[in-house]
Amino acid sequence: DGGITQSPKYLFRKEGQNVTLSCEQNLNHDAMYWYRQDPGQGLRLIYYSQIVNDFQKGDIAEGYSVSREKKESFPLTVTSAQKNPTAFYLCASSIPGTAYGYTFGSGTRLTVV
Amino acid sequence: QQQVKQSPQSLIVQKGGISIINCAYENTAFDYFPWYQQFPGKGPALLIAIRPDVSEKKEGRFTISFNKSAKQFSLHIMDSQPGDSATYFCAATPGGSNYKLTFGKGTLLTVNP
Numbered sequence: 149d150g151g152i153t154q155s156p157k158y159l160f161r162k163e164g165q166n167v168t169l170s171c172e173q174n175l176n177h178d179a180m181y182w183y184r185q186d187p188g189q190g191l192r193l194i195y196y197s198q199i200v201n202d203f204q205k206g207d208i209a210e211g212y213s214v215s216r217e218k219k220e221s222f223p224l225t226v227t228s229a230q231k232n233p234t235a236f237y238l239c240a241s242s243i244p245g246t247a248y249g250y251t252f253g254s255g256t257r258l259t260v261v
Numbered sequence: 262q263q264q265v266k267q268s269p270q271s272l273i274v275q276k277g278g279i280s281i282i283n284c285a286y287e288n289t290a291f292d293y294f295p296w297y298q299q300f301p302g303k304g305p306a307l308l309i310a311i312r313p314d315v316s317e318k319k320e321g322r323f324t325i326s327f328n329k330s331a332k333q334f335s336l337h338i339m340d341s342q343p344g345d346s347a348t349y350f351c352a353a354t355p356g357g358s359n360y361k362l363t364f365g366k367g368t369l370l371t372v373n374p
Contacts, residue, residue: 152304181361188270190350190366191305206361238304242360250295250362252304 267365
């Protein structure tokens with residue numbers, strides 16, 4: 149079945165550490181996105197990529213980094229510079245030029261301990 | 262700047278009742294308006310979507326009403342069921358080459374049996 153796989157489902161990080169969240173899709177979508185979800189805040193865009201080897205900052209990119217070396221993969225690194233990293237992180241993908249194929253993964257819950 | 266305003270933040274409805282969630286937008290370039298449904302611990306899933314060339318779209322018990330002049334759109338859930346209990350997000354995108362979705366802050370719907 150086609151879809152987006154995010155791993156791990158739960159992740160714990162000590163303060164000062166970088167951590168990488170995985171996102172893999174087999175939908176053959178060119179565009180991929182990372183959103184952060186906090187209670188009462190909706191979904192806020194962190195980074196997005198429309199094509200391999202290219203990505204753009206979203207609304208809340210500070211303290212995060214991404215790479216897009218393969219079409220199928222769009223990992224997100226939460227760096228120690230992110231002051232409040234505890235949140236639910238969602239990866240999504242879509243067909244460029246349309247939002248019809250906007251598919252989300254099941255998310256990773258990151259907790260700083 | 263919040264480009265899509267969603268209300269109410271939470272909603273409690275009795276089984277069989279009508280649930281109504283409203284959204285308003287500011288950007289007149291938006292031309293695609295999807296609604297997403299999210300269950301706890303899961304990623305959002307596309308529920309129904311509309312373009313501004315129609316005033317209403319119905320799929321089963323779910324209806325989107327769209328008022329272009331007022332820049333408002335709403336989701337109506339007829340005959341609400343306990344299984345509809347979830348968080349609902351409205352979203353909008355300009356389409357074309359700029360197809361990033363901007364989300365409302367979400368509405369937590371509880372349908373009591």
